[in-house]
Amino acid sequence: MAPTALADWASAGLVAADGDVVRPLLRLRPHRGLLLAHDAPRGEGEPLPADFVMGVGNSSITLSELTVRRHSRRTLDLGTGCGVQALLAAPHSDTVVAADRNPRAVALAAFNAALNAVASVECRLGDLFAPVAGERFDLIVSNPPFVISPDRSYVYRDAEVEGDSICREVVRQGAGHLAEGRRMVRGHRLRRLGDLFRGAGARGVRERLDRPHGAARPPRRGR
Numbered sequence: 700m701a702p703t704a705l706a707d708w709a710s711a712g713l714v715a716a717d718g719d720v721v722r723p724l725l726r727l728r729p730h731r732g733l734l735l736a737h738d739a740p741r742g743e744g745e746p747l748p749a750d751f752v753m754g755v756g757n758s759s760i761t762l763s764e765l766t767v768r769r770h771s772r773r774t775l776d777l778g779t780g781c782g783v784q785a786l787l788a789a790p791h792s793d794t795v796v797a798a799d800r801n802p803r804a805v806a807l808a809a810f811n812a813a814l815n816a817v818a819s820v821e822c823r824l825g826d827l828f829a830p831v832a833g834e835r836f837d838l839i840v841s842n843p844p845f846v847i848s849p850d851r852s853y854v855y856r857d858a859e860v861e862g863d864s865i866c867r868e869v870v871r872q873g874a875g876h877l878a879e880g881r882r883m884v885r886g887h888r889l890r891r892l893g894d895l896f897r898g899a900g901a902r903g904v905r906e907r908l909d910r911p912h913g914a915a916r917p918p919r920r921g922r
């Protein structure tokens with residue numbers, strides 16, 4: 700770690716030092732040509748901080764493989780975390796807004812944009828679509844908290860709301876932020892998604908349930 704003193708690493712929040720034992724608190728991970736900083740998983744039995752910012756997980760990969768990589772003038776990544784979806788969208792977008800309600804996620808996404816020399820990603824703090832009120836996008840990607848349970852321990856994992864209503868809210872409000880003829884990609888399945896969009900006033904809705912690239916086709920019923 701030389702020439703920086705251990706105490707400086709610890710006070711910057713990069714490591715936790717306890718006697719002779721030093722643990723990393725952040726991880727740098729290469730992913731599809733990017734370098735991404737995110738919170739390091741903790742040791743067994745050690746609780747995560749509530750504002751833990753996850754790295755690239757299975758849900759991140761599923762969403763990034765479902766995302767249609769056409770040119771987009773304006774892209775929104777809602778619930779950006781470490782900024783992985785926003786940074787993957789940057790090469791095919793003129794500008795990207797990366798929004799999250801966790802200030803630590805917004806700070807890490809901004810750090811990762813700078814680390815990867817991507818100037819077209821703007822990071823904003825706020826709940827759901829509040830940071831982009833009145834704005835429209837050609838592409839909206841979102842990988843919302845994925846555990847549906849009454850637990851409220853972690854902002855990346857647990858929605859602060861009942862059941863899967865965060866997913867419904869993303870779809871319902873998202874319809875009003877899509878430019879005409881544009882698309883939204885979500886990582887989680889929702890039943891009657893088209894009805895939700897139509898209920899939100901969207902016209903000409905076409906729903907497509909894609910499998911991520913390389914995923915096996917599900918078995919047919921009755922076989």
Ligand SMILES: C[S@@+](CC[C@H](N)C(=O)[O-])C[C@H]1O[C@@H](n2cnc3c(N)ncnc32)[C@H](O)[C@@H]1O
Binds near residue numbers: 799845855
């Ligand atoms: C499952 S993580 C996804 C992170 C990243 N987009 C990815 O694909 O790996 C969900 C993210 O949504 C954020 N989030 C949770 N509730 C939110 C809300 N109400 N509004 C905005 N962001 C939210 C969390 O802070 C977290 O960063």
